[in-house]
Amino acid sequence: MGGAVDLHSHTTASDGSLSPRELVRLAVQHGVRVLAITDHDSTDGLADAMDEAQKHPPLQIVPGLEINCDVPSGPDGGPSEIHVLGYCVDWEAGWFQDFLAEQRAERRQRVYRMAERLAELGMPIDPAEVLALVKEGAAGRPHVAQVMVNHGYVRSVREAFDRYLRAGGPANVPRKRLTPADAVGVIQRARGVPVLAHPGLAGRDDLIPDLVRAGLMGIEAYYPEHSATQTAAYREMCRSLGLVATGGSDYHGSQPGKASNPGTPAIPLGVWEELKARAAQARGGSAR
Numbered sequence: 401m402g403g404a405v406d407l408h409s410h411t412t413a414s415d416g417s418l419s420p421r422e423l424v425r426l427a428v429q430h431g432v433r434v435l436a437i438t439d440h441d442s443t444d445g446l447a448d449a450m451d452e453a454q455k456h457p458p459l460q461i462v463p464g465l466e467i468n469c470d471v472p473s474g475p476d477g478g479p480s481e482i483h484v485l486g487y488c489v490d491w492e493a494g495w496f497q498d499f500l501a502e503q504r505a506e507r508r509q510r511v512y513r514m515a516e517r518l519a520e521l522g523m524p525i526d527p528a529e530v531l532a533l534v535k536e537g538a539a540g541r542p543h544v545a546q547v548m549v550n551h552g553y554v555r556s557v558r559e560a561f562d563r564y565l566r567a568g569g570p571a572n573v574p575r576k577r578l579t580p581a582d583a584v585g586v587i588q589r590a591r592g593v594p595v596l597a598h599p600g601l602a603g604r605d606d607l608i609p610d611l612v613r614a615g616l617m618g619i620e621a622y623y624p625e626h627s628a629t630q631t632a633a634y635r636e637m638c639r640s641l642g643l644v645a646t647g648g649s650d651y652h653g654s655q656p657g658k659a660s661n662p663g664t665p666a667i668p669l670g671v672w673e674e675l676k677a678r679a680a681q682a683r684g685g686s687a688r
Contacts, residue, residue, distance in 0.1 A: 403432070403663045403664070403667045403668075404432065404433045404663075404666075404667070404668075404672075405433070405647075405648075405663075405667040405669055406434070406435050406436065406663050406667065407434070407438070407462065407464070407487070407646050407647060407648040407667070407671070407675070408436060408438050408466075408485065408597070408620065408646075408647070408649060408650045408651075409423060409435060409436065409437055409438060409648065409649060409651045409662055410437075410438065410439055410440070410650070410651065410652045410653075411439055411449070412445070412537060413439040413442045413444040413445035413537045413538070414439035414440035414441065414442050414445075414538040414540065415538070415652060416439070416651070416652045416653050417652060417654065418653050419448070420437065420446070420449035421448050421449070421451075421452040423445075423449065424449050424452040424453050424461070425456070427459065427662040427663065428456045430661050430662050430663040430664075431663055432662050433458055433459055433460065433669070434459075434462060434669070434672045435449075435453075435461055435662065436461075436462035436463075436648065437449050437461060437463070437464060438464040438465055438486075438487075439466065439537070439538060440465070440466050440468065440507075440538045440540060441466075441467065441468075441500050441504050441507065441538040442465065442500060442504065442538045443465055443489075443491040443497075444537060446461065446491060462488060462672075463488060463489055463491045464485060464487045464488070464489065464592075465485070465489065466483050466484070466485050466486075466597060467485075467486065467503075467587075468481060468577055469481065469482050469483065469484055469577055469578050469579055469580040469582070469583050470574065470579070471579070471580060481602070482580055482596065482597070482604055482607070483596075483597035483598065484580055484583040484584060484587065484594055484596060485594070485596075485620065486587035486590065486593065486595070487592055487593040487595065487646075487675060487679060488591075488676075488679035488682070488683075489587060489591065489592030490590045490591050490592070493590060495589075496590050504537075504538045504539070506575050506576050507538050507539040507540060507575065508531060508534075508539050509575070510539070510573055510575040511530050511531060511539050512527045513573040513575075514541075514544050514565075514572070515527045515530070515544075517570070517572075518553075518564070521564070521570060521571060523548065523564075523571075525544070525547050525548065525551060529547050530543045530544050530547050533546060533547070541561065541572070542557060542652075544560070544565060544571075545557040545561060545565055548560045548564070580596075580607065580611055580614075581610070581614040584611060584614045584615045584616055585615065588615050588682070591682050591683050592682060593617045593675060593679050593682050594616050594617055594618070595616070595617065595619065595620055595644070595646050596608065596611060596616060596619045596620060597650075598620055598623045598625065598626070599620065599634060600623065600625065600626045600627070600630045601623075601625060605637075608641075612641055616643065617643060617644060617678050617681075618643050618644035618646050618675070618678065619643055619644075619645060620634075620646050620647055620648065621635045621637075621646065621647055622645070622646070622648070622665050622671070623647060623665070624649060624650065624665060644674045645671065646667075647665065648667070649661070649662050649663060649664045
């Protein structure tokens with residue numbers, strides 16, 4: 401059995417390998433009672449997930465998303481990227497869906513640019529093959545990596561990233577992204593709770609004070625790739641800054657280097673209660 405709360409997961413609406421309904425059923429098997437669907441630049445998986453969850457009480461689906469952001473180069477001089485999660489957003493608002501559609505369109509254009517780069521490197525791929533994996537979801541590097549595996553250019557998705565698609569890699573092409581403060585602003589406008597995702601992976605804790613001033617309300621302290629020391633440090637940071645310490649599996653399906661199932665690591669139910677209180681604050685009301 402996993403933990404009762406998982407506030408970070410992905411479906412086929414972005415770069416996960418399970419459909420929303422499959423993810424919900426798997427989460428139930430692992431004892432999850434509160435599951436946030438946080439696909440990249442997409443809320444298209446929410447309706448199915450919520451419908452499926454009605455068959456599995458008391459499971460509750462939290463509407464969310466994840467936005468990739470570019471930031472100036474870090475101390476090592478390399479390209480830098482951080483992700484911002486948004487929870488309890490007004491995901492059906494017309495302006496919000498227009499924003500997400502623009503984000504996904506830019507992702508699709510990036511696929512074409514990466515295909516051109518791969519052709520120059522002697523590894524031609526057809527962008528249509530990548531987009532066929534995505535359907536109407538949010539295209540990303542994992543889809544390009546899978547096509548590279550299918551063509552025998554690399555042995556695994558991990559190898560594709562390590563050798564070609566990582567930040568600064570020879571086949572990686574930057575896409576137009578929001579700044580983290582912009583992402584926080586979008587989530588605030590959608591009356592949601594903005595949270596910094598997996599800060600231990602980003603290595604840009606120096607940006608946190610400015611993000612808090614911009615309206616950041618939480619930090620993802622519990623995360624599969626955070627050490628116990630990192631988790632404790634981010635929990636203390638949240639305490640000192642008045643933020644909610646969230647957490648989740650970042651489950652994508654059976655992918656190397658990712659959590660093996662939803663509900664990992666175990667996260668206290670109290671984390672969801674505090675996030676609900678922040679969501680009520682974002683909406684100017686009281687927690688239900």
